[in-house]
Amino acid sequence: MKIVIVGASGAVGRTAVEALSGRHEIIKVGRSSGDLQMDIEDTDSIRGMYRQVGRIDAVVSAVGHVHFGPVHEMAPEQFMEGIVGKVLPQVNLVLEGFDHVTDHGSFTLTTGVTNRDPILGGSCAAAANGALDGFVKGAAVEMPRGIRINAVSPDVLEACRAQYDGYFPGHAHVSNEAVGLAFTKAVEGCLSGQVLIVE
Amino acid sequence: MKIVIVGASGAVGRTAVEALSGRHEIIKVGRSSGDLQMDIEDTDSIRGMYRQVGRIDAVVSAVGHVHFGPVHEMAPEQFMEGIVGKVLPQVNLVLEGFDHVTDHGSFTLTTGVTNRDPILGGSCAAAANGALDGFVKGAAVEMPRGIRINAVSPDVLEACRAQYDGYFPGHAHVSNEAVGLAFTKAVEGCLSGQVLIVE
Numbered sequence: 001m002k003i004v005i006v007g008a009s010g011a012v013g014r015t016a017v018e019a020l021s022g023r024h025e026i027i028k029v030g031r032s033s034g035d036l037q038m039d040i041e042d043t044d045s046i047r048g049m050y051r052q053v054g055r056i057d058a059v060v061s062a063v064g065h066v067h068f069g070p071v072h073e074m075a076p077e078q079f080m081e082g083i084v085g086k087v088l089p090q091v092n093l094v095l096e097g098f099d100h101v102t103d104h105g106s107f108t109l110t111t112g113v114t115n116r117d118p119i120l121g122g123s124c125a126a127a128a129n130g131a132l133d134g135f136v137k138g139a140a141v142e143m144p145r146g147i148r149i150n151a152v153s154p155d156v157l158e159a160c161r162a163q164y165d166g167y168f169p170g171h172a173h174v175s176n177e178a179v180g181l182a183f184t185k186a187v188e189g190c191l192s193g194q195v196l197i198v199e
Numbered sequence: 200m201k202i203v204i205v206g207a208s209g210a211v212g213r214t215a216v217e218a219l220s221g222r223h224e225i226i227k228v229g230r231s232s233g234d235l236q237m238d239i240e241d242t243d244s245i246r247g248m249y250r251q252v253g254r255i256d257a258v259v260s261a262v263g264h265v266h267f268g269p270v271h272e273m274a275p276e277q278f279m280e281g282i283v284g285k286v287l288p289q290v291n292l293v294l295e296g297f298d299h300v301t302d303h304g305s306f307t308l309t310t311g312v313t314n315r316d317p318i319l320g321g322s323c324a325a326a327a328n329g330a331l332d333g334f335v336k337g338a339a340v341e342m343p344r345g346i347r348i349n350a351v352s353p354d355v356l357e358a359c360r361a362q363y364d365g366y367f368p369g370h371a372h373v374s375n376e377a378v379g380l381a382f383t384k385a386v387e388g389c390l391s392g393q394v395l396i397v398e
Binding site: 043070071072074075076079080083087088091092094095096098114115116118119120121122123124125126127128129130131132133134135137138139140141142143144193 | 242291294
């Protein structure tokens with residue numbers, strides 16, 4: 001398969017690259033690194049990326065940033081960061097990708113743990129993850145030409161243990177291999193409309 | 200209790216009004232009807248409403264519109280209708296309401312069935328509902344001063360059976376009384392962080 005991995009240099013994206021390289025042709029997309037550069041918050045930039053890659057069999061999206069902070073101190077503009085930084089980029093990768101993905105191809109998004117196992121400061125993240133989980137379930141029932149759509153929703157990556165120290169007390173740390181297996185199932189498997197939890 | 204019900208004249212809002220009137224002081228808020236008028240998509244208008252009502256014990260939000268249509272024909276701007284029309288209005292009612300709700304008061308949002316039991320054309324609705332369900336779960340763990348937050352998520356209202364005929368095949372039709380009981384539980388009860396499903 002020819003697979004686009006957006007956010008390929010991030011901690012989550014790397015697990016998909018590690019799991020899918022070797023068996024497939026991987027096109028790594030990043031803001032400033034990878035095979036192609038793209039601004040995920042700019043729909044025209046997404047369209048440009050798709051024009052460059054041509055026909056592809058799968059799109060893996062491992063991008064997104066949100067606002068972290070107490071809900072009662074959060075301004076509407078800060079909540080919007082999660083919409084603009086995580087929800088719209090991943091949804092727009094799907095909406096703009098239909099003409100470029102082959103029959104029976106797939107989209108795989110990345111969400112996260114915060115809407116099923118909340119943390120302090122995580123209400124914006126929980127909303128963004130909930131939106132993407134919901135979109136995947138809602139879209140799967142009417143995807144054209146046998147195209148599948150799923151989300152991978154990992155708990156804290158082992159590789160991010162130090163970075164997130166103290167923010168996810170008691171949460172599991174998951175290996176790159178475990179997260180990579182979820183991306184493999186989403187891309188090479190048969191499921192659609194699923195949120196593949198890794199924890 | 201003194202309770203603000205936003206979207207009081209809508210099909211869902213009316214169930215909250217019916218269930219909570221009599222035992223409580225109800226302030227009905229609508230775009231063009233009710234005791235106070237407010238533009239739910241305008242944060243300044245939300246702030247103005249809160250200044251007018253003074254201290255309140257509970258806020259019930261029963262507002263929101265989204266885009267309906269096939270996902271592969273949906274433009275990014277159409278997806279955004281669900282964010283602007285349903286997610287941001289309800290989240291902003293919470294974010295702007297903290298200074299006006301009493302200790303141990305509550306916020307109750309309204310979501311819907313589409314992110315747990317999808318329908319054709321409902322991916323935008325599913326994303327909006329998922330965002331609000333996630334926000335409620337994420338926010339509940341850190342609400343200040345004992346304030347609670349929940350969502351009521353009804354299947355198709357019996358009162359909307361004709362309006363939605365054909366769009367929700369096989370879905371249950373729920374009575375005004377059943378939906379009103381969920382709002383009563385959210386406002387008068389003890390739960391927080393819950394999505395109260397009515398189906």
